Amino acid sequence: MNPLAEKLIEKISNKTATVGVVGLGYVGLPLAVEKAKAGYNVIGFDVQDQKVELVNKGHNYIGDIIDEELADLVKSGKLKATTDFSFVKEVDCVAIAVPTPLDKFKQPDVSYVESSTRDIAKYLHRGMLVVLESTTYPGTTEEIVKPILEQSGLKCGEDFFLAFSPERVDPGNKLFKTKNTPKVVGGCTEECTKVAATLYRSVLEGEVFEVSSPAVAEMEKILENTFRHINIGLANEMAILCKKMGIDIWEVIEAAKTKPYGFMAFYPGPGLGGHCIPLDPFYLTYKAREYDYHTRLIETAGEINDFMPEFVVDNAMRLLNGHKKALNGAKVLLMGVAYKKDIDDMRESPALKVIEHLEKNGADVIYNDPYVPNFKHAGKEYTSVNWEEAIKTADIVLITTDHTDYDYERIVEEAALLYDTRNATKEVKNNREKIHKL
Numbered sequence: 001m002n003p004l005a006e007k008l009i010e011k012i013s014n015k016t017a018t019v020g021v022v023g024l025g026y027v028g029l030p031l032a033v034e035k036a037k038a039g040y041n042v043i044g045f046d047v048q049d050q051k052v053e054l055v056n057k058g059h060n061y062i063g064d065i066i067d068e069e070l071a072d073l074v075k076s077g078k079l080k081a082t083t084d085f086s087f088v089k090e091v092d093c094v095a096i097a098v099p100t101p102l103d104k105f106k107q108p109d110v111s112y113v114e115s116s117t118r119d120i121a122k123y124l125h126r127g128m129l130v131v132l133e134s135t136t137y138p139g140t141t142e143e144i145v146k147p148i149l150e151q152s153g154l155k156c157g158e159d160f161f162l163a164f165s166p167e168r169v170d171p172g173n174k175l176f177k178t179k180n181t182p183k184v185v186g187g188c189t190e191e192c193t194k195v196a197a198t199l200y201r202s203v204l205e206g207e208v209f210e211v212s213s214p215a216v217a218e219m220e221k222i223l224e225n226t227f228r229h230i231n232i233g234l235a236n237e238m239a240i241l242c243k244k245m246g247i248d249i250w251e252v253i254e255a256a257k258t259k260p261y262g263f264m265a266f267y268p269g270p271g272l273g274g275h276c277i278p279l280d281p282f283y284l285t286y287k288a289r290e291y292d293y294h295t296r297l298i299e300t301a302g303e304i305n306d307f308m309p310e311f312v313v314d315n316a317m318r319l320l321n322g323h324k325k326a327l328n329g330a331k332v333l334l335m336g337v338a339y340k341k342d343i344d345d346m347r348e349s350p351a352l353k354v355i356e357h358l359e360k361n362g363a364d365v366i367y368n369d370p371y372v373p374n375f376k377h378a379g380k381e382y383t384s385v386n387w388e389e390a391i392k393t394a395d396i397v398l399i400t401t402d403h404t405d406y407d408y409e410r411i412v413e414e415a416a417l418l419y420d421t422r423n424a425t426k427e428v429k430n431n432r433e434k435i436h437k438l
Contacts (some may be wrong), residue, residue, distance in 0.1 A: 028097035088123035142215035166221035186217030233301030239268035271350025273339025309353035328362030336401020
């Protein structure tokens, strides 16, 4: 084995390695916390002064982290944050966990990955491990990250080690966190894989599964979320058809779930949210063009999912018309704007598109969300209202996020007109005739 790999594995094993994390968001900060809890000295980097300041004060801003754990790690000196990229000189291992958004043409923006890699390359040193965790299209690690790092004059697999290990963070998941979620690791060489896998096995409780290359690891992450993207698209298309046919899609799904094999339940909704499912499949669509292939199933599912906010607003308009009211000028109360229940994450939330379509049609939109007190969107500021008061004058209530905090019995009772896009009211016993579902 390469002596540098042996030395780094030894440092990882005896916890004398210093570990860095670039990007302190929903992925990076939990990862930094787990590495510090495992006994490593961890340095986190972020371009945002506010995040760095909060971390260094021991103040948490990510829902899945226990506040006291972060504070204790900072106080003990195991975790600190910086905005100075020269910290790379001090670390033996560094993970890149920066955003990889889509542009308005649904093409991947890997500029954050490229920029972070260039900054790491300035301070790259022999015997160092670099792991990309940001979700991206197959080939990014070897075609973009590796060449930039090798501009330092060091050679991958000999002087430094490079791998891809996709993040699998599911905000708000009560069962699986960073610590116990299985991890996939693919290195540019066998030794790169071994070094990276050794680090993750020393930190995580979940199984670490080694694959033959970064491209395999990159593709498996895309497959995970494309699987969900397409199946949610199918559920949404079934919901549209069931609405036209006068059939309850939610009852259909419950019936299908009784089959003990060959079926997995996916549910319709007002659209797709979160950083992964609405975006990741289009990384593959972009890369496929290089091979003269069009990912038709992915793109069709995307069209269906993208249509759902408009479908919701069209149905709300019809419900109002049935009560001799116009959407133009109607007071619409949205219950929930986070992209899924019981979290404060609004990334790609379908509620934002619903609001856009409502306001485009002249509606007066207000919202309540116990997790999102205020937000800005399209240059406009929104503040959560007291739903118990607002519902009394609302012409229609749209349940766009099914938070468990809500008293759905009372919401149904108080609403003049209610449209439930999440089947949140399924347990409500009274006033069922007032409930209109997706």
